Amino acid sequence: MTNRRLTGLSRSVIEGLVTEVGPRWRAQHHDQLTARTRRRRIGAGAKHRFGFVDRLLATLVHLRHGLTHDIVAAWFGVHRSTISRSIAEIRPLLAERGCLVRDGVRLRTLSDVVAHLGHHPQALMDATEVRVRRPIAGRAGRDRFVSGKVRLNTIKALVICDPLGRLLFCGETRPGSMHDLTQARTAGLVDLLLNAPLGVQILADAGYQGLGTDTNGAVITPRPKPRKRQTSLPPSVTAAHEATRKRHSSQRIRVEHAIGHLKNWRILGRYHGRRESFDTTIRAIAGLLSDHQHTNRTENNPERIRALPAAPHIR
Numbered sequence: 055m056t057n058r059r060l061t062g063l064s065r066s067v068i069e070g071l072v073t074e075v076g077p078r079w080r081a082q083h084h085d086q087l088t089a090r091t092r093r094r095r096i097g098a099g100a101k102h103r104f105g106f107v108d109r110l111l112a113t114l115v116h117l118r119h120g121l122t123h124d125i126v127a128a129w130f131g132v133h134r135s136t137i138s139r140s141i142a143e144i145r146p147l148l149a150e151r152g153c154l155v156r157d158g159v160r161l162r163t164l165s166d167v168v169a170h171l172g173h174h175p176q177a178l179m180d181a182t183e184v185r186v187r188r189p190i191a192g193r194a195g196r197d198r199f200v201s202g203k204v205r206l207n208t209i210k211a212l213v214i215c216d217p218l219g220r221l222l223f224c225g226e227t228r229p230g231s232m233h234d235l236t237q238a239r240t241a242g243l244v245d246l247l248l249n250a251p252l253g254v255q256i257l258a259d260a261g262y263q264g265l266g267t268d269t270n271g272a273v274i275t276p277r278p279k280p281r282k283r284q285t286s287l288p289p290s291v292t293a294a295h296e297a298t299r300k301r302h303s304s305q306r307i308r309v310e311h312a313i314g315h316l317k318n319w320r321i322l323g324r325y326h327g328r329r330e331s332f333d334t335t336i337r338a339i340a341g342l343l344s345d346h347q348h349t350n351r352t353e354n355n356p357e358r359i360r361a362l363p364a365a366p367h368i369r
Contacts, residue, residue: 061114067345075147076106104132109140116141117339120320148338153221154348167214167223172251178215178309179258181234183208185324201230209332219308220347224340227333234261247272257306276302
């Protein structure tokens with residue numbers, strides 16, 4: 055079950071999760087036992103046969119491949135309700151971890167990201183949409199998740215990464231009907247950047263035009279395209295304008311790659327769960343992906359080499 059193709063993570067990352075999240079899960083479980091009036095002492099009765107490591111691996115497989123709880127339950131040989139309860143316990147603990155930037159330092163909120171940019175002043179920003187279930191008929195606000203871009207029911211998440219494409223933040227989810235610019239403003243990013251250290255720069259796409267003025271130039275967007283009526287511009291001016299736009303696009307392409315790596319976790323291809331749990335799901339995946347991005351993937355993996363099939367004999 056620790057194979058990277060099943061969980062998307064290396065064995066060292068999973069061992070770190072067991073060491074970091076395990077004590078928190080046990081403390082949370084103990085608090086739940088002591089919070090209610092009991093007739094027997096804690097520890098009496100049936101013991102857990104589905105331990106923390108099994109719960110963690112089941113959650114990772116569910117997030118990586120988007121499998122239903124029934125399939126995961128059949129895989130692990132337990133009841134479906136056990137898997138549902140395990141995922142509901144482990145997923146919030148993974149979401150609280152935040153994104154790793156260096157040993158022991160994690161970014162959990164936008165304020166943490168802006169404080170981190172005081173030492174590493176450049177970042178890339180964009181928003182991604184994930185298709186979700188449509189609210190049931192007759193419920194108020196049934197159309198609030200309809201995206202004007204893709205014409206589907208979606209939830210939008212804000213993504214910030216460094217110039218190398220490593221995640222710094224993913225969250226501040228909003229309904230798909232909200233514009234990218236409005237999402238950034240309602241998340242409080244404008245106020246944070248106004249109080250940020252000098253030299254902080256966040257590259258964004260054309261959907262955030264106007265945010266640079268609000269943040270005193272901290273957010274940089276591409277120059278608008280020339281209007282169709284502006285046909286009298288010299289060719290040199292037009293060429294310089296297109297070169298500037300292309301340079302900006304090539305600099306911020308890494309955030310698109312980061313979003314693509316997020317979507318490699320199949321549960322984000324189309325989210326079939328409850329919309330209320332989407333925020334914790336995408337934040338948990340972002341934290342796991344940041345752990346994977348900071349592992350040394352250039353060294354040869356002996357387990358992977360042993361698992362490769364032998365080359366066929368050619369006569």
